[in-house]
Amino acid sequence: MRNLKLVLEYDGTDFAGWQVQPGQRTVQGELEAALTRITGEKIAVCVAGRTDAGVHALGQVVSFYTGSALAPYVFVAGLNRHLPGDVAALRAEDAPEGFNAKRDAVGKWYRYLVRDGSVRLALERDRAWRITHRLDLEAMRRAARALVGEHDFSSFRSATCEATSPVKELRRIEVFRDGAGRLVIDLWASAFLKQMARTIVGTLAETGSGKRRPEEMTGVLAARDRRAAGATAPRDCT
Template identity: 45%
Template sequence: MSERWLKLTVAYDGTAYAGWQIQPSHPTVQATLMEAWRAITGEQVTLTASGRTDAGVHALGQIVGLRTASKLECARLVQALNAKLPEDVVVTGVESAPNGFHATHDALTKWYRYQIHNSRVRPLMDRRYRWHLPQTLDVRAMQAAADLMVGRHDFACFETTGSERSSTVRTLTRVGVGQGGAAGEKIDFDVEGDGFLYNMVRGITGTLVEVGRGAREPQWVAEVLASRDRRNAGPNAPAHGLVLVEVRYA
């Protein structure tokens, strides 16, 4: 029986899940998607994802690769999957992929966004998706610190223990700080690069917040990078403010 490779784009609210990767006793996005696929096609497929988002982390553009013998058209698969999936997981697209497509290894860049609600009043509608910080943050200072992270560096200082990597060197093409909302209360950190270490974006966020609240000067970030020591950086920001926005391929 002939098989084909597909690329799925998946969005999800990670609040109720113990991350992407399947676990024996906790709900995960991978297991949820596999169950929906099996219900439609009868297949037990292997799913590869562009990144293993942690518990509570969200996605707008998670990319999932698989090989299937199903002949269902891509548009029909989108409809069928969404009819089976819970309301907090949505397949936004299905398309053909090259033979041997691997969502992790074939990715060129990933774009993450960390979202903050910077106001004395805590958010209501965004409470699941933004980290509430009541102390006013200095956006210009944070951007000055963020600029020091752009380029190819050893980012060991932002890696949390728990994942074995052959190298901690990565290239970041963008670390931007944006501000919006009626009173400037919405602050977003956009981080894009060729790869990320375990909890790296959350560590970067916690470090930029230290600068934003005036505890550190922007130049401190250069010292943190040079140290290659996680103990010298800021704390990890909470998981619920992090979103995987987009993954780019050739």
């Protein structure tokens, strides 16, 4: 058996998330079905980080074992023939014995887009959260600084989060406007708790709307209580 590492890109709009769920269309389900068509094997993949319904991926890392002797580039070509149009295999390579996409992930990057103001663009309906008023960028940046570092992020985790520890390292957070005028929130972390990134975004949006003062973020973090943080930003951006 050999161990392969695969990098995927996908549009999460029409998926019920990454993980296989009975009766639901999922990225994992589509990928494993395509791998079976290529290899004739029943393959279970390991993913660096599961994504929720409606969440997209630019570089999702997956690992799996196979008895197939196909070259990595043949796997990529074969997957792109069998995968649906909203999932693409970008590259593949042989991985060392024991490599595990989840366990060996060194960090994760999450990007959230916001279209704030009076302009509504049809082509962004599945790509950016629509907020009809302008957000205060500097206030959001000031609030975000309090979150950087290793902390207990219980105030930002879902009640259904199954992580054994709420302590994560948020290594970096940037809030800026891109060339299209959208507000971009980039987060880099050792790992994210369930809904952690979107709850941070929702709390920052409340700060940018003037509903919270930037200085309050320290208290929200220290509370270790989900009720202290803001609403979770939407996953489908509609």
